[in-house]
Structures are given as C-alpha cells and as structure tokens.
Amino acid sequence: MSDPVFLRPLAAPDADKGQAVVFGPDQALLLDSGRSLTPFTIAYKTYGTLNANRSNAILICHALTGDQFAASPNPITGKPGWWQTMIGPGKPIDTDRFFVISTNVIGGCMGSSGPAEVNPETGEPYGLSFPLITIRDMVRAQAMLIDHLGIERLFSVIGGSMGGMQALQWAASFPDRVISAMPIACAARHSAQNIAFHEVGRQAVMADPDWHGGAYYGRGTQPSKGLAVARMAAHITYLSEPALQRKFGRNLQNKESVSFLFTPDFQVESYLHHQGMTFVDRFDANSYLYITRAVDYFDLAADHGGVLAEAFRGTKTRFCIISFSSDWLYPTAENKRIAHALNAAAANVSFVDIRTDRGHDSFLLDEPEMFATVRGFLNSVATREGVK
Amino acid sequence: MSDPVFLRPLAAPDADKGQAVVFGPDQALLLDSGRSLTPFTIAYKTYGTLNANRSNAILICHALTGDQFAASPNPITGKPGWWQTMIGPGKPIDTDRFFVISTNVIGGCMGSSGPAEVNPETGEPYGLSFPLITIRDMVRAQAMLIDHLGIERLFSVIGGSMGGMQALQWAASFPDRVISAMPIACAARHSAQNIAFHEVGRQAVMADPDWHGGAYYGRGTQPSKGLAVARMAAHITYLSEPALQRKFGRNLQNKESVSFLFTPDFQVESYLHHQGMTFVDRFDANSYLYITRAVDYFDLAADHGGVLAEAFRGTKTRFCIISFSSDWLYPTAENKRIAHALNAAAANVSFVDIRTDRGHDSFLLDEPEMFATVRGFLNSVATREGVK
Numbered sequence: 001m002s003d004p005v006f007l008r009p010l011a012a013p014d015a016d017k018g019q020a021v022v023f024g025p026d027q028a029l030l031l032d033s034g035r036s037l038t039p040f041t042i043a044y045k046t047y048g049t050l051n052a053n054r055s056n057a058i059l060i061c062h063a064l065t066g067d068q069f070a071a072s073p074n075p076i077t078g079k080p081g082w083w084q085t086m087i088g089p090g091k092p093i094d095t096d097r098f099f100v101i102s103t104n105v106i107g108g109c110m111g112s113s114g115p116a117e118v119n120p121e122t123g124e125p126y127g128l129s130f131p132l133i134t135i136r137d138m139v140r141a142q143a144m145l146i147d148h149l150g151i152e153r154l155f156s157v158i159g160g161s162m163g164g165m166q167a168l169q170w171a172a173s174f175p176d177r178v179i180s181a182m183p184i185a186c187a188a189r190h191s192a193q194n195i196a197f198h199e200v201g202r203q204a205v206m207a208d209p210d211w212h213g214g215a216y217y218g219r220g221t222q223p224s225k226g227l228a229v230a231r232m233a234a235h236i237t238y239l240s241e242p243a244l245q246r247k248f249g250r251n252l253q254n255k256e257s258v259s260f261l262f263t264p265d266f267q268v269e270s271y272l273h274h275q276g277m278t279f280v281d282r283f284d285a286n287s288y289l290y291i292t293r294a295v296d297y298f299d300l301a302a303d304h305g306g307v308l309a310e311a312f313r314g315t316k317t318r319f320c321i322i323s324f325s326s327d328w329l330y331p332t333a334e335n336k337r338i339a340h341a342l343n344a345a346a347a348n349v350s351f352v353d354i355r356t357d358r359g360h361d362s363f364l365l366d367e368p369e370m371f372a373t374v375r376g377f378l379n380s381v382a383t384r385e386g387v388k
Numbered sequence: 389m390s391d392p393v394f395l396r397p398l399a400a401p402d403a404d405k406g407q408a409v410v411f412g413p414d415q416a417l418l419l420d421s422g423r424s425l426t427p428f429t430i431a432y433k434t435y436g437t438l439n440a441n442r443s444n445a446i447l448i449c450h451a452l453t454g455d456q457f458a459a460s461p462n463p464i465t466g467k468p469g470w471w472q473t474m475i476g477p478g479k480p481i482d483t484d485r486f487f488v489i490s491t492n493v494i495g496g497c498m499g500s501s502g503p504a505e506v507n508p509e510t511g512e513p514y515g516l517s518f519p520l521i522t523i524r525d526m527v528r529a530q531a532m533l534i535d536h537l538g539i540e541r542l543f544s545v546i547g548g549s550m551g552g553m554q555a556l557q558w559a560a561s562f563p564d565r566v567i568s569a570m571p572i573a574c575a576a577r578h579s580a581q582n583i584a585f586h587e588v589g590r591q592a593v594m595a596d597p598d599w600h601g602g603a604y605y606g607r608g609t610q611p612s613k614g615l616a617v618a619r620m621a622a623h624i625t626y627l628s629e630p631a632l633q634r635k636f637g638r639n640l641q642n643k644e645s646v647s648f649l650f651t652p653d654f655q656v657e658s659y660l661h662h663q664g665m666t667f668v669d670r671f672d673a674n675s676y677l678y679i680t681r682a683v684d685y686f687d688l689a690a691d692h693g694g695v696l697a698e699a700f701r702g703t704k705t706r707f708c709i710i711s712f713s714s715d716w717l718y719p720t721a722e723n724k725r726i727a728h729a730l731n732a733a734a735a736n737v738s739f740v741d742i743r744t745d746r747g748h749d750s751f752l753l754d755e756p757e758m759f760a761t762v763r764g765f766l767n768s769v770a771t772r773e774g775v776k
Contacts, residue, residue: 032648033648035648128650131648132648132649189638190638191629191632191633191637191638192629192632192633192635192636192637192638192654192656193624193627193629193632193633195638195654195656195657196620196624196632196656196657196660197621197624199620199652199654199656199657199660200617200620200621200624200660202650203613203616203617203620203661203664204592204595204617206650207592207596207613207614207616207617208595209597225591225595226595228591228595229588229591229592229595229617232584232587232588232591233585233588233621236581236584236585236588239581241579241580241581241716244579244580244581244584245579245580245581247580248580249580250577250578250579250580250583250687250690258685260421260423260519260520261520262516262590262594262677262681264587265684266580266583266587266684268580268583268584268587269583269584269587272584272587272588273591276591289650293650296653296654297646299638302638328629
C-alpha cells in the first residue's frame with residue numbers, strides 16, 4: 001500500500017485529484033464477476049476531522065457521473081463540488097462536526113481504478129480489458145479504504161441516485177459497520193425502463209467510430225459525439241416534464257421564429273447540447289459504459305432470494321429514505337418499496353417524499369426540505385450515539 | 389399531373405407502393421417556410437369504394453414513421469398494415485361502408501416527395517436541399533390530393549400521434565371540408581420534453597459519420613447506427629414504465645446469470661436492439677430528421693394568437709378525442725387540453741380516456757375500447773349525415 005499515487009489526468013494534467021490509496025497484490029479486490037482487480041487504486045477526498053474515537057465518519061457515495069469532489073471545487077471543471085450546498089462547515093452534513101469521506105467509485109475516471117487507467121501489468125490503459133464491476137464491488141473497495149483509514153464503523157453512509165444504491169448495499173453487506181444510512185432518490189433495483197435508457201446510451205457510445213472498441217486512448221480520439229448523445233438522452237430522465245415545460249417550454253433560441261434548419265431552434269435543444277458538450281469534457285466514455293452496467297446489474301433483492309427485506313434482516317442500522325415526487329427515474333414508489341422492505345425487516349426507518357417538480361436531479365439542487373431532513377436525521381442519530 | 393409515377397425504392401426495388409399523383413409546376417406546394425415544392429408527389433393507398441355522392445371518404449393520417457399502408461401488407465416489410473386491426477371490411481373503420489384514403493406524408497420515404505427522392509431539377513436525391521416542412525404543409529398536400537380525387541368534403545379525418553396532429557390541423561385549416569375528426573393520442577403542441585427526445589434522435593443520426601451531411605445516397609452507406617439509436621430512444625417513449633416492467637422486468641436473455649460483458653444481458657436490451665435494427669431497414673434517416681422537426685414545430689395555438697380555441701372558432705366539425713391513461717409522450721392532460729379548447733370554441737366534442745398500461749403505442753394495438761369508440765363515433769356521424 002502506498003500513498004499518494006499515479007492519477008490519470010483526463011483534461012487538466014496538473015489538477016490535484018486529492019488523496020488516493022493503492023492496494024497492492026496482497027489486497028486484491030475480489031469482484032462479483034469472479035475476476036479480481038490488483039493492484040487497484042481508490043481516489044478520495046476528506047472534509048473535516050476524524051474525532052479521537054473515530055466515531056464521526058460519514059461516507060458520501062456519488063451518483064453515475066459524480067466523483068470524490070463533493071464539497072470542494074472540481075479540479076477538471078473548476079466548478080463547485082457537486083454537493084457543496086449539502087456538505088461543509090455548518091451545512092446539513094456539518095464538517096465542523098463530522099469527518100466526511102468521499103470516494104471515486106471503482107470503474108470511475110477521477111483517479112480510482114477504471115478503464116481509462118493504466119493497467120500496471122501492460123503499461124497501457126485497460127480499456128475493455130478492465131473487469132466489469134457491480135455496486136457491491138464499489139462498496140467492497142470503499143470498505144477497504146475505510147479499513148485503511150482505521151475506521152471501524154461509519155456514522156453514516158449517504159448518497160443520491162447510484163450513491164443511494166451504494167448506501168443500501170453498505171447496509172446490506174456490512175450491517176455492523178453502518179450506524180445509519182440515507183439512500184436518496186434511488187431504487188433497490190434497476191427497472192426495465194432504467195436499463196433501456198442506459199442501453200441506448202451505451203449503444204450511442206459504441207456506435208461512435210471514435211470509440212475503437214474501447215481502445216481510443218492514445219489515438220487522439222474519444223467517442224465524444226456518441227457520449228454526448230448518451231448524456232443528452234440520460235439528462236432528460238434526470239428532469240421532469242413539468243420542470244422542462246416551466247423552464248423552457250417552446251421558447252426559441254435568440255430568434256423571432258423557427259429557422260427551418262436543423263440547427264437548434266428551441267432553448268431546450270441548446271440546453272441539451274450544452275449538457276452533452278460539457279459532459280464529454282469531463283468524463284471518460286468507457287467509464288460511462290462500466291458504471292451504467294454496474295447500475296443495471298443492481299438488484300438487491302435478487303441477492304437475497306428475491307425478498308428485499310432479507311437484505312436487511314436483523315439490521316441495527318437506522319435508515320432515512322428520501323424521494324422526490326416528480327422523480328420518474330427512481331420514482332417515489334420505488335423508494336417506498338425500500339421503506340416497506342425495511343419495515344418488514346423490523347428496521348428503524350423514516351421515509352420522506354419531498355414534493356417538487358424538479359425531478360430526479362432534485363437531490364443535487366437547493367431543496368430546503370431535503371437539507372432539513374438530512375440535518376435532522378444526523379442530529380438525532382448523533383444524539384443517540386453520543387457524537388458531539 | 390400524371391399518374392402513376394416514379395417511386396424511389398428503399399429496400400425492395402420491385403415493391404408495389406400503391407398509387408401516386410405528381411403535381412406539376414402549375415400546382416406548386418407553398419410551404420410554411422416560404423419555400424415551395426414543385427413538382428411534388430403524393431403516394432397513397434385507398435381501401436373501399438367512393439360512393440356516388442362522394443360523401444363517404446375518410447382520410448387516415450399516419451404517425452411519425454408510418455406510411456400509406458394502413459390496411460394492407462407493407463411492401464417493404466411484408467408485415468400487415470399498421471392499422472389493419474382498425475380498417476377493413478366490417479372493422480371499426482368499415483371499408484364496406486367507407487372509402488378510406490391513406491397518404492404518405494410529404495417528407496416521408498414511401499413514395500411521397502421527401503429528402504430521399506430524386507429532385508427532378510438536379511437528377512440527384514434531395515438530401516438536405518429538401519425544404520423543411522410542417523404538419524400544416526403535410527395537410528396542404530393532402531388537401532391537394534383530395535381535390536385531385538374530386539372529393540369536396542371528408543366524412544372524417546382520423547389519425548394517432550402525429551396523425552392526430554394532422555387531423556387537428558385539417559379541422560383548423562379546412563373546417564368546411566371536415567365533417568368529423570378523430571385525433572387519437574396526440575397533442576396540440578410539442579412539449580419541451582417531446583422536443584428534447586426528438587433532438588436526441590436527430591443528434592444520434594447526424595453524429596453518425598455515414599450520414600455525410602445528409603448526402604449518403606449513392607455512397608452505399610446510410611447512418612444505420614445513429615438511426616437505430618434514435619429509434620431505440622424514441623421507442624422507450626412509446627411504451628410505459630409499467631408495461632416494460634410487466635413484459636420484460638429484469639428477465640435475462642437466454643442466460644442463467646449476467647454475462648459481465650457489454651452484449652445484451654437483459655431481454656429489454658435485445659428487444660430495443662430489434663426495434664432499432666428493423667427500423668433502419670425500412671426508414672430513411674433524413675426523413676426521420678424532417679418529420680421529427682415538423683412535429684417539433686407543431687403548435688396549433690401559436691398559429692392563432694396563442695389561444696387554442698381560436699383554431700376552431702365557429703367550427704361545424706364533430707370531434708372525438710381519444711387518449712390513453714399511460715401515454716407519457718402525449719399524456720391524457722394534453723388531449724384533455726384539446727377537448728377543453730374545443731368546448732371553449734363551442735364545438736361538438738366527445739373525449740374518451742382509455743385506461744391501459746400500454747402507453748402511447750396503444751393506438752396501434754388491440755384496444756377494444758378504442759375500436760368500440762371509433763365504430764360508435766363513425767356510426768353516429770353517419771346516421772346524422774345520412775351516409776349508409
């Protein structure tokens with residue numbers, strides 16, 4: 001194990017990607033596929049200070065295209081951390097009080113081992129030789145990091161969307177190591193429609209001739225057009241129809257009338273183009289394939305004889321589930337299904353459905369009710385656990 | 389005007405594409421863009437017999453990727469007509485009683501003038517030199533065909549999805565020529581989310597290097613991969629989440645467990661691939677661009693000072709609006725909005741929302757309540773109009 005380590009630059013070669021740990025051959029990551037990954041790297045960021053009895057650590061799990069820069073500027077984009085409204089001094093996840101650990105998932109492209117990283121055995125980027133991974137594999141790797149940091153139990157595991165799936169998986173895989181968990185805007189399984197949208201995105205990437213069967217590294221190309229199309233399609237699912245209508249409607253882009261051309265006429269088209277273009281500047285196309293696949297494979301009940309409650313039988317973890325009323329990617333009903341399963345497992349669970357028209361991405365937005373819920377839940381667990 | 393005419397073969401050179409009319413230089417089609425199309429062709433199919441006083445003609449308008457083969461086998465695919473359950477002897481649109489005219493829209497690729505057709509001025513396919521078109525342009529062209537056939541008034545104009553938009557546009561543009569109209573599963577405008585999905589599809593097509601800026605004809609290529617991705621994304625919007633879950637769920641494709649590869653694991657993936665592949669065999673990519681754009685431009689209220697009711701002020705046409713409860717592409721609320729506008733215009737309108745989980749494509753499926761509604765509505769109008 002050595003630290004710090006080689007980190008592949010995506011767009012900003014000198015960017016500080018924070019901390020990282022390399023796990024050597026003595027600590028291979030055993031994967032659900034039956035393969036193993038060794039050596040492998042976990043890149044992470046921490047915020048706040050670990051207290052003396054190591055009881056105040058919160059693990060933050062990112063969504064599909066997130067990274068470890070939850071509460072500090074992203075070194076690639078220069079933009080604020082993706083949850084900077086949530087995490088920081090005095091914020092709902094208060095770094096004056098808690099030690100926050102945020103990792104880049106295995107398969108990602110911000111320093112943790114993934115398809116864009118160099119395979120130490122060959123000296124070349126992995127590309128498609130990187131093994132397929134699952135949400136459980138991501139969580140296994142995080143657990144090894146937590147071990148490395150000398151933390152026995154996490155005060156909380158918190159995440160939205162795919163991050164919420166990791167929080168559920170943590171509670172299922174390591175019940176004794178998770179005092180509380182907050183899965184937000186997620187599901188315990190990927191639905192047929194969810195899988196369908198991901199497959200459209202993957203096909204868009206793989207249809208791009210610049211993809212080169214995943215071996216585009218070093219060719220001076222990347223499947224930008226395909227990845228942009230994938231992102232555009234996915235982005236629609238992150239918003240709600242009413243919010244799109246309210247925000248853009250049929251408003252035209254700098255025009256009195258339509259152009260009768262195929263260039264963007266409507267503001268919603270330009271907005272989508274922008275989402276596609278900025279995404280390809282910061283994200284690796286193969287990582288997109290790997291991580292979407294991991295999410296598609298996620299079905300927590302299937303790992304427990306098809307009964308979701310069995311994933312949590314006997315758990316001592318305290319849960320707080322948050323959903324958003326206009327989320328059609330992981331609808332309220334799917335979140336409620338998790339709460340029901342936890343009830344069936346006699347777990348301690350609270351469930352909050354927040355009314356908003358802003359869709360799935362609400363978990364990344366300024367949602368006062370979410371902030372109040374997170375703050376209140378952490379306070380109550382802290383009181384019970386005697387964390388100051 | 390001459391008849392029959394040259395028809396571009398897409399995949400089956402000897403396919404019988406039915407009837408067609410060429411409108412010569414004396415009958416240019418004036419377009420909303422300010423351009424005009426001349427000469428131009430309308431391909432169509434008829435079923436049944438026009439009665440002596442020419443009072444029993446029903447115009448069928450097809451959806452985005454439909455064609456004139458509504459009630460007879462498609463010459464390209466060999467499959468039954470797309471509304472063969474609806475139209476025929478003794479069927480809800482009874483060809484023993486009515487004379488059914490089904491046209492391929494302008495911009496289409498089944499014989500009517502479109503980007504894949506040869507421009508008579510250059511001897512080359514139009515490609516992107518074909519003018520952009522609107523739903524109103526499609527309807528103008530249809531009206532010229534109806535003139536050509538010597539029909540003064542249509543007993544009914546009926547269509548689903550984009551076909552429903554044409555039915556609405558007919559009633560708005562030619563109120564005295566439309567005795568009744570049945571817009572099914574449609575909207576009076578394309579929403580921001582609708583436009584967004586179409587733009588994803590267009591970007592997928594235009595990102596494909598085999599698109600060649602629309603000039604792929606004669607190169608032995610077509611942007612099949614991009615068009616397949618477009619179709620896959622669109623197809624998800626034609627179904628409902630519950631129906632996808634019921635039909636496919638997380639069922640695996642011929643496997644005991646997932647493959648840990650990027651080949652299709654889930655049945656829903658294989659199903660989508662099949663939808664994409666069969667579509668590119670029968671449809672022209674540029675036509676897809678043109679027709680999606682026409683639909684995006686559709687906003688009937690905008691043509692009438694922003695007040696939808698004004699599109700129908702003083703109308704004598706009798707309307708029957710049908711929506712499907714699980715249609716999230718053109719939801720019940722959008723269809724109801726049309727019914728309300730018609731009420732506000734003091735029009736004669738009935739509105740039926742059919743409960744089903746099968747989503748937008750319900751209008752193409754075996755939906756007994758839809759069949760009964762169509763049959764009943766046509767019967768009542770026929771009684772009133774004295775059509776036997």
